[in-house]
Amino acid sequence: MKAKHPQETFVVMSELILPNDTNTLGNLMGGRLMHWMDIAAAIAAQKHCNCPVVTASVDNVSFNNPIKLGNLLTIEAKLTRSFNTSMEVFLRVWGEDLSAQYRYLSNEAYLTFVALDPNGRPRKVPELVPDSEEEKKMFDGALRRRQIRLILGGKMKPEDAGELRALFIKE
Secondary structure: OOOOOOOHOOOOEEEEOOOOEEEOOEOOOOHHHHHHHHHHHHHHHHHHHOOEEEEEEOOOOOOOEEEEEEEEEEEEEEEEEEOOOEEEEEEEEEEOOOOOOOEEEEEEEEEEEEOOOOOOOEEEOOOOOOOOOOOOHEEEEEHHHHHHHHHHHOOEEEEEEEOOOOOOOOO
């Protein structure tokens, strides 16, 4: 299985925010945004492993700036790291008021996906090789984020968390 680079998984997805996408305040509904984020992240993961994927986890999604009716939404997604059968995808969500020529960051999030074989079972994924300094930092941080997810999900004991052990266990 040939290793891949983060840029090979890069996805940009845009949507115009229409009345059906908004709440009574004229802001994009959070559920609609999360739906689009899941799609963009799944495409990035599929570009990496070339097979179907399922969402395994969604980290904290904080809404820093609302995206208004009539604004353009742009989601950028790319892999930060692959593990045995899972992949972490980082997303940045931008809003843009086209008439005012103003672009702003709405939120960021990490989603984790698992690759599936034809029988619906987890399958091995290619290694991800970071290139830029930012990609290397994201790659290194992905192991810590994964350990936190596994501990919070009850799939790893805090004492087995390596470098995060000190956060959970008083020596």
